[in-house]
Amino acid sequence: MKLFDAHCDTLYEGCLKNIPLLDGILNISLERGLSYAPWCQVFAIFIPDELHGDEALKHFDRCRDYLEEQMAECRSLMRLCRTAEDMREAARTGQCAAILSVEGGAAVGGKLERLRYLYDRDVRLLTLTWNGRDEIADGVLVPDAGGLTPFGYEAVELCQELGIVVDVSHLAEKGFWDVEGCMRLPYVASHSNAKPVCGHVRNLTDRQFEAIRNRRGLVGLNFCPAFLRDGEDSVDGEGYATMEDIEHHLAHFLALGGEDVVCLGTDFDGAPMPQGVRGIEDLERLYLFLEDKGYSKRLLDKVFFQNGWDFFQNALTGGL
DSSP, X not given: OOEEEEXXXXXXXXXHHTOOTTTOSSSOOHHHHTTSSSEXXXXXXXXXXXXXHHHHHHHHHHHHHHHHHHHHHSGGGEEEOSSHHHHHHHHHHXXXXXXXXXXXXXXXXXXXXXXXXXXXXTEEEEEOOOSSBOSSOBBTTSTTOOOOOHHHHHHHHHHHHHTOEEEOTTBOHHHHHHXXXXXXXXXXXXXXXXXXXXXXXXXXXXXXXHHHHHTTOEEEXXXXXXXXXXXOOOSSSOOOOOHHHHHHHHHXXXXXXXXXXXXXXXXXXXXXXXXXXXXXXXXXXHHHHHHHTTOOHHHHHIIIIIHHHHHHHHHTTOOO
């Protein structure tokens, strides 16, 4: 089975807790993930909202250095992909095709030279905010949230020039529409679900999903129970959401014409998981569950791999 996952926090958790990527106890390990071939994984460096300026950048560097150490220990199993050719070579040689992202614009610190620095350290996707406020924009939990700041517009433009994919997950709705209004390239919501199915503020309205669809962007299904089912209002405890709830969001997005847009954005190691999903090893069970529900292999292969793969094959060919 082929697999593409647009978002996990495994890199952050591994660095924080000094857990190896090869065979650790997190939701994702290289050992378990490489049962899929090809396997392409976007690894996020999460920037907590309480970190700003130099502290946020130091945190990024610490996590990036941890990744370098892990790759040195298992280089034959993992390739950090800066280009589309890197992705193809990883697939050809049976390696994990790893794409590096940053979750939270605080790492940029309001300085365009820091955005260039992130690119030089192999970041190829930037989630503009987490839930709070940074120099780029407001996240979804900011009261009376605004949109992109003047610096935010500059940062989005530079992302497009460099070839960093813009990610609107966690971004407040006003900021979303600011991004939609200024983008010239497709963009993504790497780990966001359907608000009509679950009304959590982190999820996308139909209008937002359709805007991403019309841009030929990408939306990753998030497995966090609080974003799957109304009433699961804590992201910290075990919930009652199931694979059935994941299917409801998939069905909704497909009804909006999302066959070429939807992928997985699991949020592994960044949130509790629904019942039946302990980690990456259970994604084949999810595939079979959806197949039993009547989804075709052709469609499921798109959702589980091809849509994400094709998007990044185009995105990692360079900027504007």
